[in-house]
Amino acid sequence: MNKITPQEFDIIARDQVPLVGYLGITIEHIGDGVATGRAPYRDEFLRPGGTVSGPVMMTLADFVMYAAVLGKIGRVELAVTTNLSINFLRRPSPRDVIAHARLIKVGKRLAVGEVDMFSEGEEDMIAHVAGTYSIPPL
Amino acid sequence: MNKITPQEFDIIARDQVPLVGYLGITIEHIGDGVATGRAPYRDEFLRPGGTVSGPVMMTLADFVMYAAVLGKIGRVELAVTTNLSINFLRRPSPRDVIAHARLIKVGKRLAVGEVDMFSEGEEDMIAHVAGTYSIPPL
Amino acid sequence: MNKITPQEFDIIARDQVPLVGYLGITIEHIGDGVATGRAPYRDEFLRPGGTVSGPVMMTLADFVMYAAVLGKIGRVELAVTTNLSINFLRRPSPRDVIAHARLIKVGKRLAVGEVDMFSEGEEDMIAHVAGTYSIPPL
Amino acid sequence: MNKITPQEFDIIARDQVPLVGYLGITIEHIGDGVATGRAPYRDEFLRPGGTVSGPVMMTLADFVMYAAVLGKIGRVELAVTTNLSINFLRRPSPRDVIAHARLIKVGKRLAVGEVDMFSEGEEDMIAHVAGTYSIPPL
Numbered sequence: 001m002n003k004i005t006p007q008e009f010d011i012i013a014r015d016q017v018p019l020v021g022y023l024g025i026t027i028e029h030i031g032d033g034v035a036t037g038r039a040p041y042r043d044e045f046l047r048p049g050g051t052v053s054g055p056v057m058m059t060l061a062d063f064v065m066y067a068a069v070l071g072k073i074g075r076v077e078l079a080v081t082t083n084l085s086i087n088f089l090r091r092p093s094p095r096d097v098i099a100h101a102r103l104i105k106v107g108k109r110l111a112v113g114e115v116d117m118f119s120e121g122e123e124d125m126i127a128h129v130a131g132t133y134s135i136p137p138l
Numbered sequence: 139m140n141k142i143t144p145q146e147f148d149i150i151a152r153d154q155v156p157l158v159g160y161l162g163i164t165i166e167h168i169g170d171g172v173a174t175g176r177a178p179y180r181d182e183f184l185r186p187g188g189t190v191s192g193p194v195m196m197t198l199a200d201f202v203m204y205a206a207v208l209g210k211i212g213r214v215e216l217a218v219t220t221n222l223s224i225n226f227l228r229r230p231s232p233r234d235v236i237a238h239a240r241l242i243k244v245g246k247r248l249a250v251g252e253v254d255m256f257s258e259g260e261e262d263m264i265a266h267v268a269g270t271y272s273i274p275p276l
Numbered sequence: 277m278n279k280i281t282p283q284e285f286d287i288i289a290r291d292q293v294p295l296v297g298y299l300g301i302t303i304e305h306i307g308d309g310v311a312t313g314r315a316p317y318r319d320e321f322l323r324p325g326g327t328v329s330g331p332v333m334m335t336l337a338d339f340v341m342y343a344a345v346l347g348k349i350g351r352v353e354l355a356v357t358t359n360l361s362i363n364f365l366r367r368p369s370p371r372d373v374i375a376h377a378r379l380i381k382v383g384k385r386l387a388v389g390e391v392d393m394f395s396e397g398e399e400d401m402i403a404h405v406a407g408t409y410s411i412p413p414l
Numbered sequence: 415m416n417k418i419t420p421q422e423f424d425i426i427a428r429d430q431v432p433l434v435g436y437l438g439i440t441i442e443h444i445g446d447g448v449a450t451g452r453a454p455y456r457d458e459f460l461r462p463g464g465t466v467s468g469p470v471m472m473t474l475a476d477f478v479m480y481a482a483v484l485g486k487i488g489r490v491e492l493a494v495t496t497n498l499s500i501n502f503l504r505r506p507s508p509r510d511v512i513a514h515a516r517l518i519k520v521g522k523r524l525a526v527g528e529v530d531m532f533s534e535g536e537e538d539m540i541a542h543v544a545g546t547y548s549i550p551p552l
Contacts, residue, residue, distance in 0.1 A: 012186070016184070016185065016186045017184075017185050017186075017191055018181070018182035018183075018184070019161075019182060019183070019191055019193055019194060022160060022182070023157075043156070044156035044157060044160070045156075045157070046154070046155075046156070047154060047155050048150070048154045048155075048215035048216060049215070049216050049218070051218075053155055053157055054200050054218075054219045054222070055157055055158075055193065055196060055197035055200055055201075056157060058193060058196045058197070058200070058222070059193035059196070059197075062192050062193055062196070063193075077186035077187070078186060078187050080187070080189075080192075080226065080229070081192045081226055082225065082226050082524065082546070083223070083224065083225050083226070083363075083497050083546060084192070084196070084223070084224050085221070085222070085223035085224075085361045085406065085499060086221065086222050086223075087220065087221050087359075087380075087381075087388050087406055087408065088218065088219055088220050088221070089380060089381040089388055090381065091218070104363075104365060104401050104404055105363075105365040105366065105400075105401070109523060109548075110496065110548070112363050112365055112404070114390075114404070124381075125380050125381070128380055128388070128390070128406060130361065130363055130404060130406055132363065132496070132497065132546075134523075134524070220386065220408070221359050221408065221501075223361060223499045223544065225497075225518075225519075225526050225544055225546065227518060227519040227526055228519065242501075242503060242539050242542055243501075243503040243504065243538075243539070247385060247410075248358065248410070250501050250503055250542070252528075252542070262519075263518050263519070266518055266526070266528070266544060268499065268501055268542060268544055270358070270359065270408075270501065272385075272386070288462070292460070292461065292462045293460075293461050293462075293467055294457070294458035294459075294460070295437075295458060295459070295467055295469055295470060298436060298458070299433075319432070320432035320433060320436070321432075321433070322430070322431075322432070323430065323431050324426070324430045324431075324491035324492060325491070325492050325494070327494075329431055329433055330476050330494075330495045330498070331433055331469065331472060331473035331476055331477075332433060334469060334472045334473070334476070334498070335469035335472070335473075338468050338469055338472070339469075353462035353463070354462060354463050356463070356465075356468075356502065356505070357468045357502055358501065358502050359499070359500065359501050359502070360468070360472070360499070360500050361497070361498070361499035361500075362497065362498050362499075363496065363497050364494065364495055364496050364497070367494070
């Protein structure tokens with residue numbers, strides 16, 4: 001049983017993280033230690049070269065990992081990223097960006113996860129993220 | 139002699155990277171392998187806990203490193219980030235975020251740099267970034 | 277068809293990378309963009325707390341990724357790591373360490389991969405690595 | 415006043431971390447949140463291309479950061495690395511490797527630092543590391 005639904009999570013997001021609202025990011029699925037998010041394409045995402053800019057992908061990655069963490073530990077909104085490392089693999093097409101997060105450790109103090117990112121409808125991974133969230137003491 | 143000025147750089151940014159415009163990020167200085175940028179505080183930056191959200195800092199870091207790279211190699215706008223790794227050190231106050239980038243390698247194919255980030259008027263570093271830019275063949 | 281076998285690779289290793297010989301690391305499998313390596317347990321691996329030390333795991337990870345890269349591009353021995361980022365997830369038992377590398381991008385200039393690491397006979401990942409290799413021009 | 419001297423630290427190292435003894439790594443200085451270490455050159459360090467292998471540098475970096483952390487918090491030997499990210503900048507000459515660590519955060523649960531690495535007698539940085547140590551509860 002997950003401790004938060006995508007709907008509950010999107011409400012937190014829209015209320016409390018305006019940047020996520022500006023980018024239109026939504027969480028589509030939260031499962032056991034996993035979550036999927038989407039940044040629906042808009043022209044504001046572009047950077048020189050006609051590809052989606054890196055910060056859009058970093059924002060989506062951070063956010064979908066946050067969803068996976070809260071799915072596991074509940075509404076501990078003060079959980080914060082301590083480290084995020086991203087490898088950009090291919091120039092992303094001007095399309096929706098899809099991100100799949102998967103936690104590889106959920107400890108008492110730290111949760112660690114990975115995010116695989118794709119352009120909608122394409123097969124090759126466009127970016128890969130490893131990240132750590134710090135879980136505050138109860 | 140730097141190959142681009144902060145003014146020229148901000149024009150590229152505003153024209154071509156809408157997210158940077160939305161966040162109001164500006165480049166204040168470009169020197170020899172260094173650059174300084176600022177994200178002037180606005181309430182849209184916040185996340186739960188009343189601190190500046192991580193993606194705002196990642197966007198600023200990526201952008202100021204891009205300014206340092208273009209200052210060194212000229213208007214090679216297709217230079218792209220290949221790796222960015224950020225450590226969040228302290229909860230940033232609801233204030234302007236200042237970022238100082240410094241390149242530690244500028245090769246033919248890759249440029250590598252660091253970014254130290256601070257809340258305006260405070261002494262302790264709030265985040266540290268290491269990043270790599272890929273420089274396209276001429 | 278892979279461009280190098282584990283046997284050929286181990287000979288390169290033993291001849292040319294003495295540290296790998298000292299640690300007794302071997303490559304057990306090289307497939308299409310993947311490789312598996314092992315560091316057979318010895319007491320020299322330990323660190324305070326009776327667990328396997330981080331550098332042993334980093335050495336194994338770097339090496340198994342190198343095997344995956346050479347399996348893909350052939351005996352380009354001057355391929356070098358440009359970035360390696362490791363998350364240590366759990367204290368590894370005093371046992372063999374097993375590492376599975378998987379390339380997520382093989383471009384003309386850069387190859388990027390991940391490594392999942394386990395203690396022999398245990399299920400939980402003990403460390404996760406993302407790394408980038410630079411491929412020299414032909 | 416530092417909580418451990420280089421001499422005390424080297425004794426811990428030699429007694430408890432055999433790999434460090436094999437590589438001949440020594441700590442030359444521990445100051446307030448900083449430490450300097452050296453890997454005296456030996457032929458065993460080499461990799462194809464005649465340069466010092468990455469794992470030697472990663473081992474030195476991890477170890478000098480450990481020295482800086484213990485200099486700050488005392489003999490808390492169970493402090494462990496949770497994340498280490500290294501950028502290799504230049505092919506290191508077959509010479510001693512020198513590493514300067516500097517902590518940028520020492521919290522209750524995590525310490526974060528950077529390491530700048532050089533070949534003896536040369537000016538350009540050969541590698542840069544960012545790392546995080548987890549400090550066990552008292």
